[in-house]
Amino acid sequence: xxxxxxxxxxxxxxxxxxxxxxxxxxxxxxxxxxxxxxxxxxxxxxxxxxxxxxxxxxxxxxxxxxxxxxxxxxxxxxxxxxxxxxxxxxxxxxxxxxxxxxxxxxxxxxxxxxxxxxxxx
Amino acid sequence: xxxxxxxxxxxxxxxxxxxxxxxxxxxxxxxxxxxxxxxxxxxxxxxxxxxxxxxxxxxxxxxxxxxxxxxxxxxxxxxxxxxxxxxxxxxxxxxxxxxxxxxxxxxxxxxxxxxxxxxxxxxxxxxxxxxxxxxxxxxxxxxxxxxxxxxxxxxxxxxxxxxxxxxxxxxxxxxxxxxxxxxxxxxxxxxxxxxxxxxxxxxxxxxxxxxxxxxxxxxxxxxxxxxxxxxxxxxxxxxxxxxxxxxxxxxxxxxxxxxxxxxxxxxxxxxxxxxxxxxxxxxxxxxxxxxxxxxxxxxxxxxxxxxxxxxxxxxxxxxxxxxxxxxxxxxxxxxxxxxxxxxxxxxxxxxxxxxxxxxxxxxxxxxxxxxxxxxxxxxxxxxxxxxxxxxxxxxxxxxxxx
Numbered sequence: 001x002x003x004x005x006x007x008x009x010x011x012x013x014x015x016x017x018x019x020x021x022x023x024x025x026x027x028x029x030x031x032x033x034x035x036x037x038x039x040x041x042x043x044x045x046x047x048x049x050x051x052x053x054x055x056x057x058x059x060x061x062x063x064x065x066x067x068x069x070x071x072x073x074x075x076x077x078x079x080x081x082x083x084x085x086x087x088x089x090x091x092x093x094x095x096x097x098x099x100x101x102x103x104x105x106x107x108x109x110x111x112x113x114x115x116x117x118x119x120x121x
Numbered sequence: 122x123x124x125x126x127x128x129x130x131x132x133x134x135x136x137x138x139x140x141x142x143x144x145x146x147x148x149x150x151x152x153x154x155x156x157x158x159x160x161x162x163x164x165x166x167x168x169x170x171x172x173x174x175x176x177x178x179x180x181x182x183x184x185x186x187x188x189x190x191x192x193x194x195x196x197x198x199x200x201x202x203x204x205x206x207x208x209x210x211x212x213x214x215x216x217x218x219x220x221x222x223x224x225x226x227x228x229x230x231x232x233x234x235x236x237x238x239x240x241x242x243x244x245x246x247x248x249x250x251x252x253x254x255x256x257x258x259x260x261x262x263x264x265x266x267x268x269x270x271x272x273x274x275x276x277x278x279x280x281x282x283x284x285x286x287x288x289x290x291x292x293x294x295x296x297x298x299x300x301x302x303x304x305x306x307x308x309x310x311x312x313x314x315x316x317x318x319x320x321x322x323x324x325x326x327x328x329x330x331x332x333x334x335x336x337x338x339x340x341x342x343x344x345x346x347x348x349x350x351x352x353x354x355x356x357x358x359x360x361x362x363x364x365x366x367x368x369x370x371x372x373x374x375x376x377x378x379x380x381x382x383x384x385x386x387x388x389x390x391x392x393x394x395x396x397x398x399x400x401x402x403x404x405x406x407x408x409x410x411x412x413x414x415x416x417x418x419x420x421x422x423x424x425x426x427x428x429x430x431x432x433x434x435x436x437x438x439x440x441x442x443x444x445x446x447x448x449x450x451x452x453x454x455x456x457x458x459x460x461x462x463x464x465x466x467x468x469x470x471x472x473x474x475x476x477x478x479x480x481x482x483x484x485x486x487x488x489x490x491x492x493x494x495x496x497x498x499x500x501x502x503x504x505x506x507x508x509x510x511x512x513x514x515x516x517x518x519x520x521x522x523x
Contacts, residue, residue, distance in 0.1 A: 025307065025467075025470060025471075025474075029471075029474070048376060048377075051380050051384070051464065052380065052383070052384070054460065054464070055384045055459070055460050055461035055464055058459070058460035059459060059460070060458065060459040061459070061460075063457060063459075063460065063463055074460055074463065074464070077460070077464045077467070078463075078464065078467040080377070080464075081377055081381070081464065081467040081468045081470075081471050082467070082471050084375070084376070084377030084468070084471070085337075085377075085471065085472065085475055088375040088376060088377060089336055089337060089375070090336070095337070095475045095478050095479060096336050097336065097479070098482050099478040099479055099481075099482045100311070100313075100477075100478045100479075100480075100481035100482045100485075102478065104311055104312070105309055105310075105311045105474070105477065105478060105481065106309060106310050106311065107307075107308065107309060108308045108309055108310035108449060108451075109221070109308065110305040110308035110451055111170060111174045111182055111221070111222050112182070112183070112184070112221040112222060113184075113308075113310055113437070113447070113449040114221065114310070115310050
């Protein structure tokens with residue numbers, strides 16, 4: 001059986017559905033940082049011309065009422081924004097030049113300010 | 122105060138500040154840090170959260186405040202009032218609340234010997250009480266911290282020099298009417314080996330945009346009519362201050378940025394400055410600056426609110442040691458109306474995260490070599506007036522005899 005991973009209208013993006021869909025900013029960032037520019041560039045160039053169609057397709061519905069395949073499509077659009085600076089500015093996955101290490105700038109609990117180090121955020 | 126076309130020494134002299142070099146000892150000295158604890162932080166207000174974090178009676182949160190050597194317990198009782206206490210059992214000093222936050226609590230029970238306190242801090246239970254020689258429970262309530270709410274932000278202080286309303290009254294007039302009760306879309310933290318003032322200074326000027334952010338946001342915040350990212354205006358309110366950052370109307374957008382502006386609410390600023398002005402809500406761009414991007418409102422001593430159209434960010438610089446600061450930043454944005462807004466906001470989140478990595482980089486390098494040039498100085502230019510003002514306010518408080 002094949003579960004529909006993305007809405008039918010976005011069959012052209014299916015080849016990326018397995019590897020480029022993550023529910024959190026942290027996981028998307030880790031994917032960007034662990035990918036090479038060939039892979040990032042391939043994803044970027046296919047999805048760039050489709051972003052407006054994604055927004056149109058998902059339309060004005062509340063985001064918590066998306067079907068699972070629509071949710072994945074939205075996460076894929078977020079992934080586009082994650083890799084965009086790598087392609088459009090840096091020419092590499094990381095920020096160019098000397099920076100504070102990614103590994104020391106954590107997602108935090110917004111109430112306590114404490115670092116969240118597990119994988120789900 | 123609006124920037125002058127003659128950009129020499131303008132803000133600095135008009136605010137009555139000196140233009141002397143700044144001694145660097147306050148930025149690394151342990152002795153100075155101890156005096157900051159006593160004279161600055163114990164007498165000031167620090168923010169421990171948003172009111173929405175503890176919206177219902179029985180909600181509470183705990184916040185460690187290293188510079189005060191304290192843990193604060195903040196509660197909302199049935200009377201809906203927000204209260205704050207030192208999170209210390211009056212029996213033998215263990216933490217009363219051991220979890221960072223929670224709901225539906227009616228009392229906090231110390232896990233050492235089981236003494237219990239209610240949401241008003243009152244001592245309500247002492248196991249085997251009769252062995253304590255007729256203990257007077259009223260004398261052993263949790264020790265209160267001064268506590269108040271400003272625009273939904275909860276502040277505490279051990280011994281405030283001024284009431285909260287007074288301390289932030291003038292700054293408050295600038296942001297009146299702004300809706301701060303927005304959803305948090307991003308929240309990040311770092312432990313950074315730098316003095317809290319070195320850290321804060323990196324976030325209260327835009328002069329660094331042209332060099333540090335040369336590859337990222339330089340074209341956004343500097344342009345042909347303002348090549349050095351001069352502030353568009355600046356204000357000082359006693360210990361607090363506020364600066365406005367220029368936005369380049371001619372900045373050429375990248376493909377992802379073009380999409381972000383096309384699809385969603387403007388979340389940094391739109392280079393269409395007329396649209397930007399139309400979108401700008403109450404509490405923003407206080408002097409109606411042309412080509413305005415966002416404001417930075419710095420609330421003495423260790424917090425700032427960066428505020429733009431459809432978003433704001435709260436930064437806190439928590440001193441831990443003379444050369445160690447716990448940094449927190451929370452990004453708030455208007456709830457997305459649709460997927461287009463959400464995709465647009467993701468652009469801004471990612472950009473901000475990457476740019477902050479550039480900002481954070483300089484702090485540890487600066488700190489690492491400060492001591493080696495202990496007799497050296499910092500030179501602050503006119504557009505670093507906020508850094509200078511902070512130095513003057515802090516040193517005045519530290520050097521006051523009392």
